[in-house]
Amino acid sequence: MEKEPKPAIIPNRPILMSEGLVKYILESSVYPRESEPLRELRNATDNHPLNFIASSPDAGQLMALLLKLLNAKKTIEVGVFTGYSLLLTALNIPDDGKIIALDPDRNSYEIGLPFIKKAGVEHKIEFLESPALPVLDKLLKDQANDGSFDFAFVDADKNNYWNYHERLIKLVRIGGIIAYDNTLWGGSVAMAEEEVPEVKREWRKHAIAFNKAIADDSRLELTLASVGDGLSICRRLL
Template sequence: MFPNPVILQSEGLLKYILETGVYPREAETLKELRNATAKHPLGFMGTAPDVGQLIAMLLKMLNAKKTIEVGVFTGYSLLLTALTIPHDGKIIAMDPDRKAYEIGLPFIRKAGVEHKIDFIESPALPVLDKLLEDGENEGSFDFGFVDADKNNYWNYHERLMRLVKIGGVVVYDNTLWGGSVALAEERVSEAKREWRRLSLAFNEAISKDSRLQIAFLSIGDGLIICTRLR
């Protein structure tokens, strides 16, 4: 008999996971940034710490050195990546909201990893297109992380499939959109319906993309992990 999925997804179990296996291993600067982000009116947009732990493991397994981040907010995942990749590693990160990024900047500096980060204050698509104008950037990134406007996820995906190397990994966050993807539309609040539709369309499209091997995980608000095959 399978365990009850409701129990497996309970807040109590998440609390146990965080307190047992995540928070004790979380770098102090990450913890400080997470607490600072919680005070922001949109603090829920920050990367979940258990998601961050998984990203750090993927980065280590890939021996990632050159990464790209679409959507930064206050920079939890950015700081985590900078702490994980080598001293001479590089991250190109883009977000139009510099004010949110500056919340995390003191913690990035405190951790001594600012030299690894090239933050570009801009919507992502123009930056990605500019990168692709230089043929040397194609297939040169080891890892990508996307946590940005859901209506552009497929646009980001098409560009990242050219920028990330074969064998590289791209991770997409918020693919379950608060669990709404599993609900009938009439059970979803009007405010969430458009984003739910966008998430459903992206999830279906990426599941059919033969260029990838994927893992769809119900961690945080849902992750799709993609390995580029060709």
């Protein structure tokens, strides 16, 4: 019997997500409801040589729903790139809402800034050109910041995810949510190491270790949603 062909895989998508299925999800449910500023920013990001690291619009749609369900007003974002998820957050919190956005690369953020300004939400954003850990530590020195954030989104260096988690779990309020992107790492977390391209192996190890660590963390409720490249959604309990 002739073997069935393997499904086509697109970069940074879970191994079971065929290109056709991803296309269907995007075209049937995501793109019809994507706002014009987000669509314009996504198209502009396509010209960036690292466009594949941008937040996926289907994961963004889920985040938008979470923000609305939380009635989120104060958020924090670790890793900004061109700002798709940042703009999405700004569009889904109140006009007097606040986002602290952390990234050491301002050049990529500048690509998205015209679209943020056009959408009229720049006033909600405090962009800090800095590695995240020093800023998070500084925030924690002020007790007024403990439990003061409604939502956090992390899409940054995977080797520091647990370091970010230990800080954000204190900054986000009980009942608030921390979402971590790329926790399936292109589906490689479910593959034998020798099957994974060498360039992906190091951060695959970090993704596996982080997934286990948050699964064992009694301070939170957890779901790992297979949207985009894997979105781990953590609700703080303690």
